[in-house]
Amino acid sequence: MSPRLRTFAGFGITALLLFAVAPLVLGDFRLGLLAKYLCFAIVAVGIGLAWGRGGMLALGQGVFFGLGGYAMAMHLKLADAGPGELPDFMTLYGQLDALPWWWAPFANPVFALLATVLLPMLVALLLGLLIFRRRVRGAYFAILSQALAAAFAILLIGQQGTTGGTNGLTDIQGFFGYDLNDPVNRRMIYFIIATALLLMLLAAWQLMRSRYGELLVAVRDAEERVRFLGYDPANVKLVAYVVAAGMAGLAGALFVPAVGIISPALIGVVPSIEFVIGVAVGGRASLAGPAIGAIAVAWAKTALSERVPSAWTYFEGLLFVLPIVFLPGGIASLVRLRRRRTAEAPAAPALEKVPS
Amino acid sequence: MTGLSVRDLRVVFDGFVALDGVDLEVPEGDVRFVIGPNGAGKTTMIDAITGLVKATGHVGFDGQDLLGRKVHRIARLGIGRTFQTAAVFEELTVLQNLDIAAGWGRRAVSLLRARRGVPPEVGKALETVRLSAVRDQPAGTLAHGQKQWLEIGMLLVQDARLLLLDEPVAGMSHDERDATGELLGVLSRDRTVLVIEHDMDFLRRYARTVTVMHAGKVLSEGSVAEVQADPRVQEVYLGRGAS
Amino acid sequence: MIAGVGAAALTPYPRRGLPVSVIVSQLFTGVSIGAVLLLIALGLALTFGQMNVINMAHGEFIMAGAYTVYVLQQSISSAGASLLIALPVSFAVTGLMGVILEVLLIRRLYARPLDTLLVTWGVSLILQQAARDIFGAPNVQTSAPSFLTGSVQITDDIVIASSRLFILGLALAAVAALMIVLKTTSLGRRIRAVVQNRDLAAVSGLATGRVDRLTFFIGSGLAGIAGVALTLIGPIGPAMGTNIIVNAFLVVVVGGIGQLKGTVIVAFVLGILQSMVEYATTVSVASVIVFVAIVAFLQWRPQGLFTLRTRSLA
Numbered sequence: 001m002s003p004r005l006r007t008f009a010g011f012g013i014t015a016l017l018l019f020a021v022a023p024l025v026l027g028d029f030r031l032g033l034l035a036k037y038l039c040f041a042i043v044a045v046g047i048g049l050a051w052g053r054g055g056m057l058a059l060g061q062g063v064f065f066g067l068g069g070y071a072m073a074m075h076l077k078l079a080d081a082g083p084g085e086l087p088d089f090m091t092l093y094g095q096l097d098a099l100p101w102w103w104a105p106f107a108n109p110v111f112a113l114l115a116t117v118l119l120p121m122l123v124a125l126l127l128g129l130l131i132f133r134r135r136v137r138g139a140y141f142a143i144l145s146q147a148l149a150a151a152f153a154i155l156l157i158g159q160q161g162t163t164g165g166t167n168g169l170t171d172i173q174g175f176f177g178y179d180l181n182d183p184v185n186r187r188m189i190y191f192i193i194a195t196a197l198l199l200m201l202l203a204a205w206q207l208m209r210s211r212y213g214e215l216l217v218a219v220r221d222a223e224e225r226v227r228f229l230g231y232d233p234a235n236v237k238l239v240a241y242v243v244a245a246g247m248a249g250l251a252g253a254l255f256v257p258a259v260g261i262i263s264p265a266l267i268g269v270v271p272s273i274e275f276v277i278g279v280a281v282g283g284r285a286s287l288a289g290p291a292i293g294a295i296a297v298a299w300a301k302t303a304l305s306e307r308v309p310s311a312w313t314y315f316e317g318l319l320f321v322l323p324i325v326f327l328p329g330g331i332a333s334l335v336r337l338r339r340r341r342t343a344e345a346p347a348a349p350a351l352e353k354v355p356s
Numbered sequence: 357m358t359g360l361s362v363r364d365l366r367v368v369f370d371g372f373v374a375l376d377g378v379d380l381e382v383p384e385g386d387v388r389f390v391i392g393p394n395g396a397g398k399t400t401m402i403d404a405i406t407g408l409v410k411a412t413g414h415v416g417f418d419g420q421d422l423l424g425r426k427v428h429r430i431a432r433l434g435i436g437r438t439f440q441t442a443a444v445f446e447e448l449t450v451l452q453n454l455d456i457a458a459g460w461g462r463r464a465v466s467l468l469r470a471r472r473g474v475p476p477e478v479g480k481a482l483e484t485v486r487l488s489a490v491r492d493q494p495a496g497t498l499a500h501g502q503k504q505w506l507e508i509g510m511l512l513v514q515d516a517r518l519l520l521l522d523e524p525v526a527g528m529s530h531d532e533r534d535a536t537g538e539l540l541g542v543l544s545r546d547r548t549v550l551v552i553e554h555d556m557d558f559l560r561r562y563a564r565t566v567t568v569m570h571a572g573k574v575l576s577e578g579s580v581a582e583v584q585a586d587p588r589v590q591e592v593y594l595g596r597g598a599s
Numbered sequence: 600m601i602a603g604v605g606a607a608a609l610t611p612y613p614r615r616g617l618p619v620s621v622i623v624s625q626l627f628t629g630v631s632i633g634a635v636l637l638l639i640a641l642g643l644a645l646t647f648g649q650m651n652v653i654n655m656a657h658g659e660f661i662m663a664g665a666y667t668v669y670v671l672q673q674s675i676s677s678a679g680a681s682l683l684i685a686l687p688v689s690f691a692v693t694g695l696m697g698v699i700l701e702v703l704l705i706r707r708l709y710a711r712p713l714d715t716l717l718v719t720w721g722v723s724l725i726l727q728q729a730a731r732d733i734f735g736a737p738n739v740q741t742s743a744p745s746f747l748t749g750s751v752q753i754t755d756d757i758v759i760a761s762s763r764l765f766i767l768g769l770a771l772a773a774v775a776a777l778m779i780v781l782k783t784t785s786l787g788r789r790i791r792a793v794v795q796n797r798d799l800a801a802v803s804g805l806a807t808g809r810v811d812r813l814t815f816f817i818g819s820g821l822a823g824i825a826g827v828a829l830t831l832i833g834p835i836g837p838a839m840g841t842n843i844i845v846n847a848f849l850v851v852v853v854g855g856i857g858q859l860k861g862t863v864i865v866a867f868v869l870g871i872l873q874s875m876v877e878y879a880t881t882v883s884v885a886s887v888i889v890f891v892a893i894v895a896f897l898q899w900r901p902q903g904l905f906t907l908r909t910r911s912l913a
Binding site for chain 2: 206207209210211212214215217218221222225226227228229230231232
């Protein structure tokens with residue numbers, strides 16, 4: 001098979017699995033879980049682009065996931081409450097008698113939907129401009145992105161009256177007029193999420209195979225060298241980082257109707273770094289690896305912590321250690337190795353070196 | 357005026373004077389060799405011209421002031437360089453390396469598309485630097501000499517009009533040197549070339565003019581014969597037994 | 600974001616009186632937060648700053664140091680004696696943990712610093728769960744020695760807890776000791792040689808592997824000292840490391856790697872900034888303002904306050 005044909009076949013099989021096999025095989029509960037995993041997979045696709053191809057270890061994707069999630073949840077809470085009414089938690093904590101000004105625009109569905117993606121992208125753009133222009137990179141970038149996640153979570157927790165504090169925004173009932181308690185509507189949410197994942201995979205595929213994708217790899221491996229060819233590497237990195245932030249925002253927005261909650265515990269330092277582990281396991285620089293890894297890790301978490309909660313943490317710890325030390329290319333590198341052994345295809349352009 | 361013009365170029369690292377008032381004129385179309393003992397400041401001069409290190413003084417090329425501009429802005433003015441240890445994108449193929457070098461002016465739309473076929477300027481450069489046969493190999497798998505040529509090829513597609521080559525034939529075999537020398541002749545037809553080189557045999561065969569640097573300054577300048585006859589140059593080099 | 604060691608861990612200081620005394624009082628609070636920041640970041644200044652290893656399990660080493668005090672207090676009833684014994688014992692325990700980590704994992708990853716970050720994060724998860732399984736999930740408390748339970752009256756408005764003064768003294772003593780080791784001993788010379796030019800040091804006959812292990816021993820041992828100090832101002836729990844590790848790394852990043860003085864200055868400056876901003880706003884808003892301040896600072900000094908200057912051009 002030519003690489004091109006194989007890619008199309010890959011997308012076809014993925015679509016078949018997502019849209020036909022999974023809904024037929026899985027019950028409502030399991031399908032709901034899968035919807036949640038697919039949201040994590042969307043975040044992972046973005047991290048694969050930024051980290052695997054761009055060398056930017058983004059440890060604060062939870063912030064963008066959270067911005068998207070909160071933007072969606074704010075709109076849904078306002079819609080649940082009805083026109084002119086306050087969301088339930090605001091009256092519950094009893095500190096407010098009027099809607100805060102920054103909540104008001106989220107009553108508009110168009111604004112809220114746009115904000116779920118554009119708000120994270122805007123924040124990433126601002127931060128990226130400041131960081132990449134000054135050539136802050138590598139470990140410095142990773143630590144800064146982690147500090148952003150910590151600061152954002154603390155900010156949300158502190159604003160109990162307007163953000164729900166530690167509890168977050170919970171108990172979301174409806175989704176643009178559809179009752180989320182109805183299993184049929186929950187299936188619809190699943191299909192929306194699956195579509196989004198497929199579209200994001202397509203977008204990442206196009207970016208990776210484009211000239212921009214080649215340039216991104218060049219910047220990853222020799223940032224200074226690229227300058228002498230007339231490019232500003234800061235702009236090259238910025239694009240990947242902002243796209244990854246947009247994907248995380250979209251995932252956060254879809255997570256809310258799928259799970260019915262968004263809270264600081266889902267977006268702080270720990271969940272942010274957990275987004276990365278699936279990417280490392282699946283293969284950071286490949287297209288499908290991050291998504292598959294994210295789904296597999298999330299599934300393993302549910303399965304293991306249902307049975308032996310403490311075993312999951314040990315297992316997760318080992319997931320960070322063993323694959324990264326012994327298989328830095330992730331599962332994807334095993335597949336490629338096999339393919340090379342069977343000598344079906346000529347050596348593919350080796351874009352998938354592991355960035356350090 | 358055309359060509360490269362350097363006046364009173366000074367670079368200081370933490371009190372250490374690396375370049376101490378360098379003056380240099382390289383007319384358009386010249387093949388200028390810069391020689392000098394280790395630590396004379398040859399590479400530092402290229403670093404200063406390309407914006408990698410901070411410098412004072414004046415550097416002009418084709419009427420444009422270079423000092424104080426960012427590295428990528430200087431590159432866009434048509435100044436290209438190579439590095440002592442070949443700096444190519446090892447994970448990318450030869451073709452991808454060249455395509456990237458050709459691309460800073462591309463529009464966003466064309467960047468977001470995959471490359472189709474071989475752009476004409478890239479094909480021409482592949483021929484010129486004799487890498488057509490290996491164009492789909494990752495650059496990391498190339499022989500040392502081939503990597504140097506790839507870097508020169510990247511300067512060609514970048515359409516650099518001033519080429520600054522830092523020891524291009526170091527570590528090359530005899531045949532590779534000859535090929536590189538011929539390449540210099542081809543390059544200089546419509547470009548200005550400045551070469552840092554230690555290999556005196558190579559210099560005698562391919563240099564048009566020579567500048568000798570010593571301790572951050574220009575010691576001597578002229579044709580190969582003139583420079584070799586200069587007693588000051590002999591003094592600097594004889595002590596090292598390198599002439 | 601320094602809140603983990605900031606106001607949350609501090610008993611609030613009196614907020615009455617004149618603005619001047621408020622400022623002085625917040626200044627003392629800030630210095631006291633800074634001392635904690637310094638202690639938790641000092642080991643990292645060595646392992647991250649000198650060796651370029653990002654050890655996310657450093658926070659769990661601090662936790663291990665704190666639990667060492669707890670264990671010692673089970674057998675030694677005197678709180679004062681157990682605290683003093685805990686200092687060297689914690690240093691040895693966490694130093695040894697560091698060496699084991701270096702030998703087993705980090706050594707394989709010197710060429711991949713970002714991967715080290717993720718791998719040591721995995722180690723930190725395992726250590727946390729181990730702490731939960733051994734000591735239980737709820738926080739535990741140690742009793743402070745009597746000579747550290749009181750407070751010192753500075754002025755009418757300003758009272759400083761003795762434990763805070765002790766931590767300040769401990770932090771400064773640790774810095775002084777580390778500086779002396781680095782500047783005067785042959786080990787220190789070897790460490791600096793490896794930092795400045797690993798290849799040259801190896802060629803000159805230095806056993807760089809041994810130097811790495813010793814550096815890691817000291818850096819991790821300092822985490823144990825920090826753990827002992829933290830028992831004086833808050834509870835001990837399996838998750839205590841996660842809360843402080845990000846702050847500790849920020850201090851080293853902003854201070855600049857390769858030199859200790861950056862870490863020292865930045866720890867106190869961030870502590871004071873945190874305390875002032877928290878007073879003016881709230882803990883949660885302060886966390887964002889401090890982050891913005893750090894990003895702004897990096898616009899001016901992207902490599903941190905101090906950098907190891909080299910002539911290397913690339």
